[in-house]
Amino acid sequence: MSDDDDSPISAREARRLFAGLRDAPALVLAVSGGPDSVALMWLAARWQRSLARGPQITVVTIDHGLRPEAAREAREVKRLAAALGLPHRTLRWRGEKPKTGLPAAAREARYRLLAQAARTAGASHVLTAHTRDDQAETLLMRLFRGSGLAGLSAMAPFTERDGIVLARPLLDVSKSQLIATLRRARIGFAEDPTNRDTAFTRPRLRALLPLLAAEGGDARNLARLAARLARANAAVEVLADGAERFLRLRDRGDAPQASVRSFEAATFAALPEEVRLRLLLRAINALGHEGPAELGKVETLMSVLDRAIAGPVAAANGRPVLKQTLAGALISLAGGRIQIAPAPARRRKGR
Structure with a gap:
């Protein structure tokens, strides 16, 4: 103009x-x-x-x-x-x-x-x-x-x-x-x-x-x-798209489930912080049932997740090292993998 x-x-x-x-x-x-x-x-x-x-x-x-x-x-x-x-x-x-x-x-x-x-x-x-x-x-x-x-x-x-x-x-x-x-x-x-x-x-x-x-x-x-x-945001979105495809290629070959997203924890942890954050946001918003996740809460979750991945028990099999709900999604870390799935519906009070 x-x-x-x-x-x-x-x-x-x-x-x-x-x-x-x-x-x-x-x-x-x-x-x-x-x-x-x-x-x-x-x-x-x-x-x-x-x-x-x-x-x-x-x-x-x-x-x-x-x-x-x-x-x-x-x-x-x-x-x-x-x-x-x-x-x-x-x-x-x-x-x-x-x-x-x-x-x-x-x-x-x-x-x-x-x-x-x-x-x-x-x-x-x-x-x-x-x-x-x-x-x-x-x-x-x-x-x-x-x-x-x-x-x-x-x-x-x-x-x-x-x-x-x-x-x-x-x-x-x-x-x-x-x-x-x-x-x-x-x-x-x-x-x-x-x-x-x-x-x-x-x-x-x-x-x-x-x-x-x-x-x-x-x-x-x-x-x-x-x-x-906006220009920088578009560039990061392209990086997140590529990272998501890369993580899927490194998957164990299991058939993908529409109701679950799974990432290899060590590979996920090596990605840039902003890309990791977007991948978590995408998965939680896609599979959660309580509305869009708040950015600050996802940042806190990612910090906890990063510490759990780097911790001495991160590679343990069996019971999850981390299990947390956010915005109606269940995020867990077990067997060296991060998994995001819909969380069980909350029970109503009085029942």
């Missing part, structure tokens, strides 16, 4: 933003009514009109039922979508809302409803209006939570969720450019007050960005860092 963060996005730049989506059968745009998503809708509509034959576009607004203004904002999005020649749907998050973890629960509900809308519309992609500013904030949130390399890669331009591809075509565009684009087009937009509510983490971090920018940590540099970390 242009180096001038206050310049409107040109038609040529817009075509480049959406170029990879030209052959999609249909697209769903997630539009809340705020400046970022309204700009996404306006740019996508202009791009679609420039094509001789482009994907069908449906605009979807999610009303979380958390603010009284949301219904009015959805009606305004519908009005603007109609003016741009785009069909619009409003979907509502119904049911009781949680008292804690509300932002995460609302996000899960939003993506679930968007995936349903995409399937109904025959769309292969859901487009969201995440910007460079959002990318910087995401990096900071994950940094302060102690995320690993994968988490610090922040948001990817394309990710798969519930069988639908989430596309973020504005991920390298600044929010100020989107606002400049709307002002030139004389298009209004809503402002969500929760974006300034310091009861939530993201608005508090957003308020810190000007201070960080004064020290060189502006959104552009933070987003660049996320991209570099």
